[in-house]
Amino acid sequence: MIEIVNLHKSFGKNQVLRGATLKVEKGESMVVIGGSGSGKSVLIKHIIGFLKPDEGSVMIDSVDIANLSENERYETRKRFGMLFQMAALFDSMKVWENVAFALIRHGKLKDKEAKEIAVEKLRAVGLVGVEDLMPSELSGGMKKRVGLARAIAHSPEILLYDEPTTGLDPIMADAINDLIIEMKKRLSVTSVAITHDMHSAYKIADRIAMLYEGRIVQTGTPDEIRNTDNAIVRQFITGSAVGPIKIEGVTA
Amino acid sequence: MIRLIELIGRFVEILWSTLMSFARELGKILLLLCATMKQLILPPFELKNTFKQIIEVGIKSLPVVVITAVFTGMVLALQSYTGFKRFNAEVLVGTVVALSITRELGPVLTGLIVAGRAGAAMAAELGTMRVTEQIDALETLATNPVKYLIVPRFIAGVIMLPSLTIVADFVGIIGGYFVGVTVLGANSSVYWKRTWDYLEITDIYNGLIKACFFGASIAIISCYKGFYTEGGAEGVGKATTGAVVLSSMTILISDYFLSAWLFK
Numbered sequence A: 001m002i003e004i005v006n007l008h009k010s011f012g013k014n015q016v017l018r019g020a021t022l023k024v025e026k027g028e029s030m031v032v033i034g035g036s037g038s039g040k041s042v043l044i045k046h047i048i049g050f051l052k053p054d055e056g057s058v059m060i061d062s063v064d065i066a067n068l069s070e071n072e073r074y075e076t077r078k079r080f081g082m083l084f085q086m087a088a089l090f091d092s093m094k095v096w097e098n099v100a101f102a103l104i105r106h107g108k109l110k111d112k113e114a115k116e117i118a119v120e121k122l123r124a125v126g127l128v129g130v131e132d133l134m135p136s137e138l139s140g141g142m143k144k145r146v147g148l149a150r151a152i153a154h155s156p157e158i159l160l161y162d163e164p165t166t167g168l169d170p171i172m173a174d175a176i177n178d179l180i181i182e183m184k185k186r187l188s189v190t191s192v193a194i195t196h197d198m199h200s201a202y203k204i205a206d207r208i209a210m211l212y213e214g215r216i217v218q219t220g221t222p223d224e225i226r227n228t229d230n231a232i233v234r235q236f237i238t239g240s241a242v243g244p245i246k247i248e249g250v251t252a
Numbered sequence B: 001m002i003r004l005i006e007l008i009g010r011f012v013e014i015l016w017s018t019l020m021s022f023a024r025e026l027g028k029i030l031l032l033l034c035a036t037m038k039q040l041i042l043p044p045f046e047l048k049n050t051f052k053q054i055i056e057v058g059i060k061s062l063p064v065v066v067i068t069a070v071f072t073g074m075v076l077a078l079q080s081y082t083g084f085k086r087f088n089a090e091v092l093v094g095t096v097v098a099l100s101i102t103r104e105l106g107p108v109l110t111g112l113i114v115a116g117r118a119g120a121a122m123a124a125e126l127g128t129m130r131v132t133e134q135i136d137a138l139e140t141l142a143t144n145p146v147k148y149l150i151v152p153r154f155i156a157g158v159i160m161l162p163s164l165t166i167v168a169d170f171v172g173i174i175g176g177y178f179v180g181v182t183v184l185g186a187n188s189s190v191y192w193k194r195t196w197d198y199l200e201i202t203d204i205y206n207g208l209i210k211a212c213f214f215g216a217s218i219a220i221i222s223c224y225k226g227f228y229t230e231g232g233a234e235g236v237g238k239a240t241t242g243a244v245v246l247s248s249m250t251i252l253i254s255d256y257f258l259s260a261w262l263f264k
């Protein structure tokens, strides 16, 4: 369903992706882990086509998205929902208008119906009574959940989550994990989630992939990852400062 | 002597690189203009956003435009009166005010005010949306940001600048009349007659064509600066100042060429 092949991307001299390859099957929940600044957000932005590969390709249902016309590209986007790392809510619109944006625009729903659906989606992410607030009146964690409600509102087939649980308290984080699992079960969505939170990764993933130095160094089921012999992956999942991954400026 | 040559060399170098980057930027602005034109004619039409921008650009700039135009008309009457008195041409004050305002000052001052107010707002708004990924978010929601954000601002600029200019022309002439008649003691009906006698409809009309062009320039330049903002809050600041500077310069420079072309 989603196939990333030999993806390269640099920003100036900064080579972020250096041949990342990853395949996500239909209905599968893939979690990408990796250090801060390793290029996880850059990877996910290629899947939805915001960034163009320097080399390599991204295929959705065996179609290279680089070859789509502008119209086809926007049509393809309707199948996606995306949660941004910083939520990226429209700050000129009320919370419910954010959530209902795609419904009103593409679903041609009347405001009243759209608002009802928005309220329901907000409830699903644990938010009640915030629909008429402006995004600037929300806390960081609340924004993230509104972003999640907006991403799922139009029932997309493919969901991209950029750190869905960071910034949330542990209980809320677990509720969001459950929601992601439910989305997968009920709507059989295909998803790619980025996270640092190993607890969340083990819980929501069918498979986990680790991004390191611009490549996917290992892909496997949560059990395979837990019992990995790959020293890099092991260091990351156990959260140790000692190992093959060196942090610049920090001496362990 | 050598230092002087060195200095001139440096100056030419800087001038050259400024010119080159200006040319590159102009190219990108024209590309954005083409994209905007394309989205302008393709349905669906963003009526709600367009209406909002018309209010934003037009109604909110109105008070400043009115005050500026009144005082400009007033000072024009005052200055031309004292100047023309030297060769006994005081009777022409009304004519001078009317011609200067409609042909030149109405459109240009309105343009500069809108550039400073609405242009800055456009760049800041789009710039903030860019750095907080709201423009990317529009894309994920299958919405073309050029259509959704830029086209409404462009339409608002093209419609509202001439509209504001009509107001500026009118109140500017009234301001001149007020000073001419009450302060300088001109005869009311003579002043009024002089105002209209030599004013042709093409004066007003050509002034409005200039205003249309200024409106389009302000909108596309400011949207361009905002849309391609990089580098967080600092980048938004740069985009905003850049938008005001470039729009104002474009207005003043293009004004000369438009005038040369329109008022033959």
Ligand SMILES: Nc1ncnc2c1ncn2[C@@H]1O[C@H](COP(=O)(O)OP(=O)(O)OP(=O)(O)O)[C@@H](O)[C@H]1O
Pocket: A011, A014, A016, A034, A035, A036, A037, A038, A039, A040, A041, A042, A043, A085
């Ligand atoms: N638009 C951009 N322009 C220039 N450099 C960029 C851009 N986007 C990302 N980068 C660079 O790419 C690298 C990877 O960034 P990315 O946001 O993908 O990291 P990440 O893995 O998501 O990190 P985190 O876990 O902290 O979110 C960083 O060095 C960043 O500076």
Ligand SMILES: [Mg+2]
Pocket: A040, A041, A042, A085, A162
């Ligand atoms: Mg990230």
